[in-house]
Amino acid sequence: MTTVTTTGAEQTIADARERIDALDDRIIGLIQERMAVSAVVQETRIASGGRRVHLSREMEILGRYREALGKPGTAFAMTLLELCRGRI
Numbered sequence: 001m002t003t004v005t006t007t008g009a010e011q012t013i014a015d016a017r018e019r020i021d022a023l024d025d026r027i028i029g030l031i032q033e034r035m036a037v038s039a040v041v042q043e044t045r046i047a048s049g050g051r052r053v054h055l056s057r058e059m060e061i062l063g064r065y066r067e068a069l070g071k072p073g074t075a076f077a078m079t080l081l082e083l084c085r086g087r088i
């Protein structure tokens with residue numbers, strides 16, 4: 001019979017990956033929720049004669065992400081905005 005043993009390092013990695021997967025599930029859920037809320041704002045603005053895109057609001061959002069996460073935060077926020085309002 002073969003005995004399978006797991007080292008401390010393997011167990012630590014497996015546990016951490018499980019937490020990462022759970023966090024990613026929550027992040028994806030939050031992104032989907034953000035997309036739905038953003039759609040409400042965009043549809044309401046368009047229905048009242050406005051445009052889909054509101055550039056000064058996007059600048060505010062990009063600034064928040066850059067302040068919290070640095071330069072990659074800006075790239076992340078740009079991707080997030082593209083998910084929410086499509087490509088411009």
Ligand SMILES: O=C(O)C(=O)C[C@]1(C(=O)O)C=C[C@@H](O)C=C1
Nearest residue numbers: 038041042053054057058084085
């Ligand atoms: O806040 C708005 O006015 C929105 O329409 C939402 C949102 C966003 O997803 O954050 C989407 C499109 C706009 O260009 C700006 C921001």
